[in-house]
Amino acid sequence: MNFSPSQIDGLTLVILRHHGNRFDIVACGRLSYDGETLLLQGDDGDRTVTDEEIAGLQTVTAGNRIKACRGFDFFLLIGESA
DSSP states (O other): OOOOHHHHTTOEEEEEEEETTEEEEEEEEEEEEOSSOEEEEETTEEEEOOHHHHHTOEEOOTTOOOGGGTTOSEEEEEOOOO
């Protein structure tokens, strides 16, 4: 599903990197849209979310088996670690 920044403003996101048989959390927090930029605001500071990343967002559903996704509205998988 394709989301616009205004649709997901205020929701939560976890960004994960697949590493072997586990998923490492790269960043997580609340999404904030100021009308121009979508930011992921987390404990480690703010991070701009790109249009490509927005297009890759997946909704966390009740059947999601990735433990790191629990408690979040969306997740994003990024490149696998070596």
